[in-house]
Amino acid sequence: MSKGRFGVHGGQYVPEILMNALIELEQAYEKHKNDPxxxxxxxxxLKNYAGRPSMLYYAEKMTKDLGGARIYLKREDLNHTGxxxxxxxxxxxxxxxxxxxxxxxxETGAGQHGVATxxxxxxxxxxxEIYMGKDDIERQALNVYRMELLGAKVxxxxxxxxxxxxxxxEAMREWTRRISDTHYVLGSxxxxxxFPVMVRDFQKIIGKEVKRQLAEMEGRLPDxxxxxxxxxxxxxxIFHDFIDEPEVRLIGCEAAGHGTDTDKxxxxxxxxxxxxxxxxxxxxxxxxxxxxxxxxxxxxGLDYPGVGPEHSGLRDAGRAEYVPVTDDxxxxxFEYLSRIEGIIPAIESSHAVAHAMKIAPEMGSDKILVxxxxxxxDKDVASIARYRGVQIYEQA
Amino acid sequence: MxxxxxxxxxxxxxxxxxxAGDPSAAVTEQLIYRMYEAGADLIEIGIPFSDPVAEGPVxxxxxxxxxxxxxxxxxxxxxxxxxxxxxxxxxxLMTYVNPVAVYGTERFxxxxxxxxxxxxxxxxxxxxxxxxxxxxCKKHGITLISMxxxxxxxxxxxxxxxxxxxxxxxxxxxxxxxxxxIGDEAREMIRAIKAVKDIPCAVGFGxxxxxxxxxxxxxxxxxxxxxxxxxxxxxxxxxxxxHVAEYVRRMKEAVSS
Numbered sequence: 001m002s003k004g005r006f007g008v009h010g011g012q013y014v015p016e017i018l019m020n021a022l023i024e025l026e027q028a029y030e031k032h033k034n035d036p037x038x039x040x041x042x043x044x045x046l047k048n049y050a051g052r053p054s055m056l057y058y059a060e061k062m063t064k065d066l067g068g069a070r071i072y073l074k075r076e077d078l079n080h081t082g083x084x085x086x087x088x089x090x091x092x093x094x095x096x097x098x099x100x101x102x103x104x105x106x107e108t109g110a111g112q113h114g115v116a117t118x119x120x121x122x123x124x125x126x127x128x129e130i131y132m133g134k135d136d137i138e139r140q141a142l143n144v145y146r147m148e149l150l151g152a153k154v155x156x157x158x159x160x161x162x163x164x165x166x167x168x169x170e171a172m173r174e175w176t177r178r179i180s181d182t183h184y185v186l187g188s189x190x191x192x193x194x195f196p197v198m199v200r201d202f203q204k205i206i207g208k209e210v211k212r213q214l215a216e217m218e219g220r221l222p223d224x225x226x227x228x229x230x231x232x233x234x235x236x237x238i239f240h241d242f243i244d245e246p247e248v249r250l251i252g253c254e255a256a257g258h259g260t261d262t263d264k265x266x267x268x269x270x271x272x273x274x275x276x277x278x279x280x281x282x283x284x285x286x287x288x289x290x291x292x293x294x295x296x297x298x299x300x301g302l303d304y305p306g307v308g309p310e311h312s313g314l315r316d317a318g319r320a321e322y323v324p325v326t327d328d329x330x331x332x333x334f335e336y337l338s339r340i341e342g343i344i345p346a347i348e349s350s351h352a353v354a355h356a357m358k359i360a361p362e363m364g365s366d367k368i369l370v371x372x373x374x375x376x377x378d379k380d381v382a383s384i385a386r387y388r389g390v391q392i393y394e395q396a
Numbered sequence: 397m398x399x400x401x402x403x404x405x406x407x408x409x410x411x412x413x414x415x416a417g418d419p420s421a422a423v424t425e426q427l428i429y430r431m432y433e434a435g436a437d438l439i440e441i442g443i444p445f446s447d448p449v450a451e452g453p454v455x456x457x458x459x460x461x462x463x464x465x466x467x468x469x470x471x472x473x474x475x476x477x478x479x480x481x482x483x484x485x486x487x488x489l490m491t492y493v494n495p496v497a498v499y500g501t502e503r504f505x506x507x508x509x510x511x512x513x514x515x516x517x518x519x520x521x522x523x524x525x526x527x528x529x530x531x532x533c534k535k536h537g538i539t540l541i542s543m544x545x546x547x548x549x550x551x552x553x554x555x556x557x558x559x560x561x562x563x564x565x566x567x568x569x570x571x572x573x574x575x576x577x578i579g580d581e582a583r584e585m586i587r588a589i590k591a592v593k594d595i596p597c598a599v600g601f602g603x604x605x606x607x608x609x610x611x612x613x614x615x616x617x618x619x620x621x622x623x624x625x626x627x628x629x630x631x632x633x634x635x636x637x638x639h640v641a642e643y644v645r646r647m648k649e650a651v652s653s
Contacts, residue, residue: 002524013493013520013528015450016555017545017566159456160447169449176450179547276493276520276528277447289468290498291446 004193006313012192014279018172021179026194028099033201038094045090049123050080052087052205056213056370061340069223069363071356073343073373074210074238083346083375084206084234085116089185091202093120096183103127103178106185107171109136109164109230110301110348111143112375113187118152120185128152131170135162136300143379161294164230164304168278188231189308192279196309203237210370211241218368224359226251227372228351229269229322230302232311234374243319251359252311253351255297256324266295268307269315269322277305282312298327298387301348301375329354331387334377346375347384399486400438400514400539400561404596408651409437409618410609411598412625412644413490415458416441416475417467419633425475427629430641432485435648440517440620443469443491450492450519454623457630469495469504476511488515488541493528501532509536515561517541523555544589546581556592563589564620565599567612583615606650613651621647 003026004010012022032038046052055075063071076084093104104121105128108114114130121128130147134156137144147154160166168191175184189199207225214222225242227235229252242248258264260271268283275284277292285293285305297303307322314320330347333354338344345353352371360369377384385392403409412431416424428439444462448455469491476487489508496504496518508516516538521528526540533540539561544552546566556563567582586597599612600620609619628643629636 011525012522013525014522015519015545015566016522016543016551017547019522019524019551020547020549159453165447169447172449173452273498276497278449279520281497284494286494286498288498290495291463292494 004197006310007316008274009280009282009309009312010193010196011281012279013276013281014192015176017176018179021175022192022194024099028095029194029198032095032098038098042091042094045094046087046205050086050090051078053209053213054078056210056217058217059341062337065340066357066360068361068365069367069369070365071360072214072222072368072370074206074370076206076234076372076374077343077345077349077376081112081116081119082378083112083116084203084237085113085187086119087205087237088187088199088202088233089113089116089120092183092185092198093124093126096185097124097126099183101126101181101183103129103182104185105129105131105171105174105182106187107131107164107167108187109167109303110299110346111136111140111147111379112301112346114147114152114154115143115150117185117187118147118150121152122150129174130154131157131167131174133157133161133163133167136164136167139300139383140379142382164300165292188233189236189310190231190278190280190306196280199233200236200240200310203233204240206234206237206372207239207241210238214368214370220368221245221248222368222370223363224249224251224367224369226253226352226356226369228302228348228374229254229307229311230304230348231306232308234372236308236310238370238372239314239320243314250314250320251355252320252322253325253355254307254322255299255302255351256326257296257298259326260324264296265324266297266303266305267324268305270324280309282306282309298330298383299347299351301346302351323355325351325354331384333357334380334384338377343373344377344381345373346377347380349374350377398514399484403438403486404562404617406437408613408616409598410435410644410648410651411438411440411618411620412436413440413442413620413622414625414629415444415455415462416472417444417462417465418458418626418629419461420465421467421471421475423634423637425479426637427640428479428485429483430637431644432483434641434644436485436644437618438486438488440488440490440622441472443472443489443495445492445495448492452623454626454630458626469499473507473511476513480512486514487512488517489513490517490519493518493521496529501529505532505536505538508538513538515539515541517543517564519543523551544585546585548585552585552588553592556589556595559593559595562596562598562618565597565616566601567599567603582612586615606646609647610650610653619647619651
């Protein structure tokens with residue numbers, strides 16, 4: 001079995017032309033990850049630039065309203081750039097710089113990863129080009145302008161379904177065309193080895209902080225830890241430190257779109273099967289001939305036909321559960337959290353909030369449930385308004 | 397002599413690529429007969445895929461046309477069984493790994509064997525992942541073609557040492573597509589391969605004109621042309637067969653000169 005495996009999942013299924021680039025990346029990562037200079041520089045950036053540690057907030061009103069488990073929100077939405085994506089991007093950009101790369105490229109779905117990458121590129125004086133599906137560019141116009149403001153060039157991807165999957169395809173093609181000065185900042189815990197491991201390592205700070213913060217606040221481990229899952233980087237980040245704590249239930253919430261019994265869904269764990277795509281073996285939404293299915297979710301960040309290989313491994317091992325959450329449920333949760341706690345969550349994170357609303361009332365009041373609030377919802381306000389039939393525009 | 401050994405036995409080989417089912421399975425079948433008559437030494441047939449990450453825009457569009465026409469890998473096997481009744485042109489299937497894995501690798505290779513397919517080229521399975529396919533290829537007598545790229549460097553030694561049939565040399569950086577000029581890294585790659593193993597080397601990616609083909613065939617054993625052929629198919633659609641045959645004739649002449 002080749003490198004980077006989680007059970008049967010993972011691996012390095014890429015064209016030969018990229019293999020030395022992946023090997024070089026893996027060697028650089030192995031060299032720098034334990035280098036005190038590198039870790040000190042990253043820690044400094046995470047603290048003084050990104051604003052870590054992010055708060056663990058006890059959602060008292062939500063807890064009382066739902067009448068069950070004590071609910072904590074891990075506030076990744078309060079990070080600089082508004083989501084957990086900055087954790088991974090700062091790590092990869094710093095690594096790319098040490099590798100002598102001068103140019104960053106990235107795919108983006110909702111635009112959060114693109115914004116984070118453009119931010120790191122501005123900070124570290126690197127060139128930056130972002131690949132984004134044309135469909136998503138229309139859904140997330142604010143983030144497109146934000147990336148351009150930060151000095152990045154945004155390419156509209158017009159192939160295939162014009163969403164996240166196609167943005168990954170184009171970013172991979174671009175990396176193939178120009179390897180020598182370019183690092184591909186993959187935004188989720190997906191793709192060929194070493195990306196799933198590296199992205200998880202840069203994101204596992206989320207779970208480490210939760211463990212420490214909850215020990216201080218409650219003096220114990222949580223009963224349930226949950227997060228939304230597209231590729232699954234915020235989820236693997238918050239899960240990772242709890243994998244070896246068998247009493248902690250881990251729940252990933254994937255995008256069911258209009259429902260897992262329709263063809264407008266992105267629930268790769270629920271309806272998918274094992275395949276090999278984007279450099280990894282994992283679960284994918286696909287047909288009987290292995291053609292990748294056009295997927296759908298209201299959330300551009302979860303609108304992806306696959307899932308990271310470590311999640312597939314955790315699922316096969318029975319260590320984590322994965323549940324589908326529909327657009328309707330996510331939108332209700334988006335509105336619910338806004339009103340009850342005064343926190344507008346990203347529509348991605350709202351999928352996890354929605355599932356918490358289902359299970360918290362069934363849990364005892366002595367139980368603790370932690371939700372990863374992976375991003376803030378400002379970017380989604382216009383599209384949620386549209387979903388509710390309200391047109392928003394600002395006059396000059 | 398098996399069909400694959402024959403490819404490089406009549407001078408420098410010319411290897412055209414077409415996407416199965418573009419614009420229809422019937423045209424693909426006619427293209428196979430006429431390209432062979434026009435001098436093609438091996439025909440590379442692409443299984444259309446929803447997300448051909450190693451292809452440029454020309455072949456991506458061909459895959460979309462073929463999928464829109466509803467062509468499946470089963471249709472390709474049926475077509476090849478018809479072809480084999482009258483035509484013994486050497487054939488390699490080019491496919492991404494997912495259509496193979498999801499179909500069932502064992503079943504895929506068995507059907508390849510029963511349909512008279514000689515080799516498979518799977519661009520997203522590098523040397524390190526070859527066990528995904530190789531045991532099944534061996535069992536059913538299908539040759540798994542190895543690829544070498546300008547970035548391969550020291551990797552060429554291990555890849556060449558285990559290569560069978562021929563080595564597919566990716567001649568230029570990037571995905572497939574027509575380019576104005578081709579880097580001379582192909583010369584260096586082929587020298588490195590031949591130093592390890594006496595195996596035919598075919599050069600592909602970015603070749604379109606007879607002049608380029610003639611130049612590269614000086615030091616390679618064959619030339620693979622994809623996008624330039626597919627462009628003719630795109631331009632003439634159902635009427636493409638004679639235009640493609642004429643192009644193949646000119647290219648075979650160029651590589652033989």
